[in-house]
Amino acid sequence: MEQLYVDLRNVSLVYGDGDEQTLAIDRLDLKVREGEFVAVVGPSGCGKSTLMKLVTGLLPPDGGAVFIQGRKATGPVMGVGMAFQNSTLLPWRSTLSNVMLPFELVQPHRKRLRRNADEYVEKARRLLDTVGLLEFADKFPWELSGGMQQRANVCRALVHEPKLLMLDEPFGALDAFTREELWLMTQALWMKQRFSSILVTHDLREAVFLADRVIVLSKRPGRIILERQVDIPRPRALSCTFEPLFSEIVHEIREKIVEARG
Structure with a gap:
């Protein structure tokens, strides 16, 4: 029997009050198995970031329920790693000190x-070494390139070995070459730690390269209009992005998003 880590059941979310209400997510069912990597894509404003907040318990649903490891979420979910598009490294802390921050905040490490x-x-130094940042452990964020900052961001999200990693367009601001390097890094870390992960991205190649399954949301209100399994063996090399099966999956997803835009 498959073990579910994330289980959204008939979840809806409304923004605003009275006549100014907007239905952002509508009766959405989403399941993520333990150790599964799921990517979520869709047109702008479809509710991708809202979905992240629902999964992590930062927003309560207006309808339905969110279950994490079989327990109904009634507030912020503990033990989640998160990485965002913009670097959130603290400028007054070194790279090593930034990566160690979860140990100061999360039990039982605290x-x-x-x-x-x-x-x-x-432990933090070993992780930095894994992503090629050990020699920059004593540097401050402003001394790092954008790609290095995002490597450190992902390290900080994973250093306490969370069972769930939430990635909200973490590589969106980077150049294509650096972004692809970080795909490889993320894949390597996932294969080593086997955390469950939800990636929100606009980059369809990124979604297909990293995910076991790609979820396509409709325009607002967000509903699932396609679930596409990515049957490409791991580890995936960048060369696989030029292969017919990879291109076929990307085109299928793109066509569904174009259709969803209406």
Whole structure:
């Protein structure tokens, strides 16, 4: 029997009050298995970022329910890693210190940090080494390139080994070459830690390269209009993006989004 990590059941969300109400998400059912990587795409304003807030418990649904590991979410979900499009590194902290921030905030690490500082520093350094940032551990964010900052952002989201990683267009502001490098990095980290992940992106190639399954939302109010399994073996090399099957999946998704725009 498959183990579900995220289970949205008939979820709806309304923004505004009275006559100014807007239905953002409409009766949406979404399931993410443990260890599954799901990408969510769709036209602008379809509710992708709203979906992220519903999954993490930052917004309660107006209808339906959100379950995480079988438990109904009634507030912010604990133990979630998050990375966003814009760098959220703290400018007064070094790269290493930024990456270690979750240890200061998340239990049980917060309780153990003072007595086991060396252990936690070593863990953060190993992760930085994995993504090629160890030599920049003592640098500040303004001393890093945009790509390096996003590597550090993803490291910070994963250093405490969350079971769920939420990625909200984390590579959208980067050049194409750097973005593709970070696809490979994210894939390598996922294959090592096997966390569940939901990626929101406008980049269809990114969605197909990283995901096990791509979800396409309609224009507002957001409904699922396509679920496409990505049957491309892992690890995926960048060369697979030029293969016929990859292109076929991307075109199928693009056509559905064009159709959804109406």
